[in-house]
Amino acid sequence: xxxxxxCAVCLVEAAQQCAGCKAVFxxxxxxxxxxxxxxxxxxxxIKVAEDPVQGRYLVATKNISQGDxxxxxxxxxxxxxxxxxxxxxxxxxxxxVDCPCPGCGWPLCGxxxxxxxxxxxxxxxxxxxxxxxxxKDGSKPLSEYACIVPLRYSLLPEExxxxxxxxxxxxxxxxxTPLYTVLRNNVVGFLAMRLQVEVTEDDILGVCGVxxxxxxxxxxxxxxxxxxxxxxxxxxxxxxxxxxRHVFDRDDKMLVFATVDISKGSPVTSTYTHALWSTHQxxxxxxATKCFECRCVRCSDPAELGTYLGAILCSKCAGKGKxxxxxxxxxxxxxxxxxxxxxxxxxxxxxxxQALQKELEQVDKNGPQxxxxxxxxxxxxxxxTNGHALQAKLALTQIYGNVPGFLLxxxxxxxDIYI
Ligand SMILES: C[S@@+](CC[C@H](N)C(=O)[O-])C[C@H]1O[C@@H](n2cnc3c(N)ncnc32)[C@H](O)[C@@H]1O
Numbered sequence: 001x002x003x004x005x006x007c008a009v010c011l012v013e014a015a016q017q018c019a020g021c022k023a024v025f026x027x028x029x030x031x032x033x034x035x036x037x038x039x040x041x042x043x044x045x046i047k048v049a050e051d052p053v054q055g056r057y058l059v060a061t062k063n064i065s066q067g068d069x070x071x072x073x074x075x076x077x078x079x080x081x082x083x084x085x086x087x088x089x090x091x092x093x094x095x096x097v098d099c100p101c102p103g104c105g106w107p108l109c110g111x112x113x114x115x116x117x118x119x120x121x122x123x124x125x126x127x128x129x130x131x132x133x134x135x136k137d138g139s140k141p142l143s144e145y146a147c148i149v150p151l152r153y154s155l156l157p158e159e160x161x162x163x164x165x166x167x168x169x170x171x172x173x174x175x176x177t178p179l180y181t182v183l184r185n186n187v188v189g190f191l192a193m194r195l196q197v198e199v200t201e202d203d204i205l206g207v208c209g210v211x212x213x214x215x216x217x218x219x220x221x222x223x224x225x226x227x228x229x230x231x232x233x234x235x236x237x238x239x240x241x242x243x244x245r246h247v248f249d250r251d252d253k254m255l256v257f258a259t260v261d262i263s264k265g266s267p268v269t270s271t272y273t274h275a276l277w278s279t280h281q282x283x284x285x286x287x288a289t290k291c292f293e294c295r296c297v298r299c300s301d302p303a304e305l306g307t308y309l310g311a312i313l314c315s316k317c318a319g320k321g322k323x324x325x326x327x328x329x330x331x332x333x334x335x336x337x338x339x340x341x342x343x344x345x346x347x348x349x350x351x352x353x354q355a356l357q358k359e360l361e362q363v364d365k366n367g368p369q370x371x372x373x374x375x376x377x378x379x380x381x382x383x384x385t386n387g388h389a390l391q392a393k394l395a396l397t398q399i400y401g402n403v404p405g406f407l408l409x410x411x412x413x414x415x416d417i418y419i
Pocket of ligand 1: 054055057167170236238239293
């Protein structure tokens, strides 16, 4: 980190740094005091750095303690996910198809949301162009919502559009995927042809790419899920063992906290994938959705830092050994038992994982019976902390003690609890 720079007020060479962020310099106390009124809104213990492989990322400018609030961030752009259950465009609460907006026809939660500030510009544009949404069935998720965030983007002021465009989109990689062909046909068609919005196809697909690469999911009560684009949080790179966690306040402001002590100069990271997935699943998910190969410490270790999330028990030596990848960063590398050295091909492991994941997704998670049966069925194959087993056990922790017939007083008499 540089120890000299130009004074933020008078631009002369200066060596005195802001003690908070160490990113701004002053020629003396007077100018530091003078600048504080503005700087206090930007003073954070992080700065943006750049790496040839990972691009821009956030770095700690001083030691940060576990639990510290590192920064807060307000959304540049927010809206429904591409496929969403009916959601009120005024307040983002669950909406009813029986309460269409009088202006544009999109479902609202109540008539008062027709006048919500957030919905005004988009509603007027659709009304002026004679478009009226016609959503009759709200029982299943609707792909119609894919056009809302790009529409809101097109209505942003120029300086916000510039900020969105400055974020990574991976458009060239995404453009050739089936999803982007669908977006080109539907979202571009709707905005450019039907609403005659003055944006290019690349602008629209670009903002879809920016959202897919950078947006954070916001979960609201009532099962609503939104996507929010946060300019500073978008610069946090991924790590499968992240050092932050985040929450959203009622105004959708994001608060990012340190989950461990972070030393000065270390990257400040979040995770873009599921912590309970195995290395193979996480890497495949990151490749498909975020267009990069994760090479973090956890992904590089066959034992996943001792968690054995991908491990299966060896059938050749009666479960005495764990079968682990011989080279986790190479998806084609064989897997080998750490006891009898018997090998399996990567394909066998991938097929097995896909079948197990599918089976787990279909298991009824409203009661424990099918989850317990899943664990029983695969107990000779799955290491106790294998990701599939952990997902089933996590679901059971939410059922035991909460579901009638499995309340704590009843469970007390059970012998076989699976967690
Ligand atoms: C949310 S953005 C993070 C900021 C981004 N690095 C930039 O320069 O704008 C996500 C993108 O950053 C890159 N990235 C993030 N974490 C990475 C990592 N651990 N290894 C390699 N690339 C990473 C990938 O290109 C990913 O799609």
